Structure formats: structure tokens, C-alpha cells
Amino acid sequence: MSENGSKPKFAMYWAAACGGCEIAVLNIHEKILDVDANFEIVFWPVAMDAKYKDVEAMPDGSILLTLFNGAIRNSENEAIARLLRRKSQILVAFGSCACQGGLPSLANLGTSQALFDAAYDGPSTDNPQGVRPQPQWAAPEGQLHIPEFYPAVKTLNQVVPVDYYMPGCPPESPQIAAVIDLVLQVLGGKAALPPPGAVIGAGDSTVCDECKRARNEKKITQFVRIQDVQPDPALCLLEQGLLCNGPATRSGCGALCPMAGALCVGCYGPAEGVLDYGARLMTAVASVIDSTNPAEIERILDGIPDPAGAFYRFNMGGSLLRAGRLPRKSKVAHEP
């Protein structure tokens, strides 16, 4: 409770997101009642009706905690990120998209033109009039605007300062519940906030550390795809030639995917101390390729048809290069 007796304010927003983060929050089950008992929810477009102008009318810094999920894809996302930054004391980048760009930032590999072509003229699209979204439109009732589409997807901290990062696609519900418990303890004066910029609701090791599969010395002679093989249930997936992202990915999920026989796809983002997620993963994977012959190495690498997509699946927006450069036809070089 704050000094004047009213409850501290809570907000949650989705930018370029799928809604999975909101579902993960609701998946904390009865803990959501604690949220409601201890916070006044002032803005949460998925769960309640509130308008942007209501937020604009609030005094700056009046929201205690904002969980911001989704990447910055367009001018509306950025405007709301700036608005919520101004209104919030604690802004959390919530989920892979807000932290690292997530899957939407894979669009950074191509051009916006190609993206619009795929969406509005793709083989599964029925668009006989060739309709394309227009940022402005003169309707009889007046000029209409829609948000401007950015050439590249950004992470939240590329547009506003962020206090904490909570990775995951989505963040695991027990981790969310633990963070809520922590916040309640902080409010009750029983705990201190983590240092600014910290990653919360996750571990500081790698997914491999949490994975119970047996690990031996890795020697990869061939990469295979999960749909083409029946993986050994007890052996490390990477050892079996499956491109598991565990070695570069932050722990915190409990290694759910590899334990269930699916590849780690890296949604928890770079492990502690890793500057560039894909670079760390490339280092790990290339090291265990079992060949010293360039032609043979190239043949083994042919088993990874889309390296940029495979190594940056959830982490392109937050990577060092952030986006592809040219609308060129990408032809992978094979000459030694």
C-alpha cells in the first residue's frame, strides 16, 4: 500500500506480440488474485478497457510496475513505449520480443517491401484489388492515419531505457509468479529490488545446465533435422546432430523443450555475459564439428539450411548486427 492508502498501479502492454505473454501471466492461476489484491490495474488492453488518453492523463511516474511485451514494429509501438516509460517507475521488458526482438525481428533479414509482398500478395492471400495498407487515407469523414511501419524491428531498450528484463517466449508462469512474489516483498519492505538492468525471472547459467540428457564429448559429422529422425531419449540432442540452442541460451525454463525431445530454440535469450546470442551459438556449434577438411566442413554445414534464422531465431533484434543490409538475393557462398 502506498502512503495515501491507494494501491500501487500496475500496467501491462503488448506491442508487436502474439498474446502469449498475457496468457503466461494468466497461467499463474490463483496468484493473479494477489496481483489484483495488491495492485490497481490501470492499463492492460487485453484484460480491461482503457484508452491511451487515460494513460496520458496520469501523472508521470504514477504507475509502479509496467510489464511491456512485444517488439517495436511500428510508430504506435514506439509511442506507447515512450508513454509508458514516462508514466512508470519500473519498466520491465517482458518476453523474448521486448528483450531481444523475438520472432518478429527475423523479418529484419529481409526488406519491408518483401514482407508486404508476402502478406498482401502471397500464395495463400486472396487480394484481387491489390489492397495495401496506406499510412494516410482521405475518408469522407476526414484524414485517417495508421501507424508507420518501421523498416526494422527493434527491441524495447532500443527506444527507451529499461529497468529489468524478463526473457522467455513466453516467460514461464512459475517464474512470473516468483517475480510477483518478489515485487510484493519489496512493497512490504521485506526485500530489495535487484540492481537496475538485471535479468529477472531466469537463471544465470545455460539451458544445458538444466538439461538432464547425458552428455559425452561432442563430435558432429552431420546435422539432421528433428522431423527426419527419432532422437535418442536420453542423449544430448546436439550430440545427435540436432541443432539444439541450449549452449547459448539462458537457463530459467527448466530445459522443458530438450527434456521433451524438442530442440531448444533460444527463447530465453543470451546466457549471462553473452553479447551476441548467435555468435555464442556459432562458436559452440562450429567447435564440435568433427572435421579438419574445409570441403567436408562445408558439406556438414549444408545441413543447416538457414544459419541466420537458426542461430538468431528469437534474438535478431538484440544482436550486434540487428538486421540484414540489402535487398539482395542471398546466395550462400560455398567457395573455400
Added chain:
Amino acid sequence: MTEQFEPVIIGFTCNWCSYRAADLAGTARIKYPPNIRLIRLMCSGRLDPTFVLQALASGADGVMITGCHPGECHYLEQNYKAMRRFLLLRRMLTQMGIEPQRVKLVWASAAEGARLAQEITAMVEEVRALGPLNWGKVEVPAFSPHPSSLKEEVPA
């Protein structure tokens, strides 16, 4: 007078071979262009692809990775690891729209000062011909659905 584009190339050299090759080139007064900035590593196996990405993202026009000839690594076989990382990294960079000529792997022993100088000279000319990389400084042209041009800088 028109100014010639002078590329900036970051060179990662191995303490035991290529760094000494560069030293030998200096001692022997062999000239190579000043466009390359050498950074000494203990071994090419120390080369984390992050270094290459950081160099390119921070304004370098090219990166040269050098190490001992295969079979001659001071640490037995770390140069093979460097080679595998390089071959994988190059595939990824190609997808990102970075020409393969901008990132090179060169083997040079401590005795090959002249050869290293030659490789550096050749790479500087190749990258000069490609032009600046300018990562993070290129404006993306407006595209048809949105005629109002986006002035904003994008990372690429």
C-alpha cells in the same frame, strides 16, 4: 581532387605466427597499407565470432582473421576451430547482406611476412572496390505501400 575511399580493416592475428609475420614484414621494411588495424590474440582459436560482428557493427569495412597453417597450431588444433567458425560465420554474414570478400581467413606462418603483406594489400583493394560498409548508417529507402519516407536510421 577526389578523395579515395580508405577502408578500415580489423585484423585478428595469432601471437605465434601471423602477428610475428606482420612483425617480420616491418623488420624487413616490406610495405603494406595502413588500413589494417592488427589486434593480437594468443591463437586464432580465441576468435569469437562476436569480435567480427562487433568490428563490423562499429564501423569496420572488413575483417581479416589470420592463424597458423593447418597442422601447425601452437595449441594443437585450435586453428581448425577458427576455420569452422569462420566458414559458418561467413554463411550467416552472406544472409545478412555482407559480401564474403569483407571477412577473410588467411593462414600465415611467422616466416611469411611478405605473403601476409601481400594478402593485406589485396584485401584492402578488394574492400576498397566494394566501398564502405557503413553498418548502421544507411537509410532504408521508402517503399511503395508507405510513400512518406522513413528518415529514421536503421541498423542496416
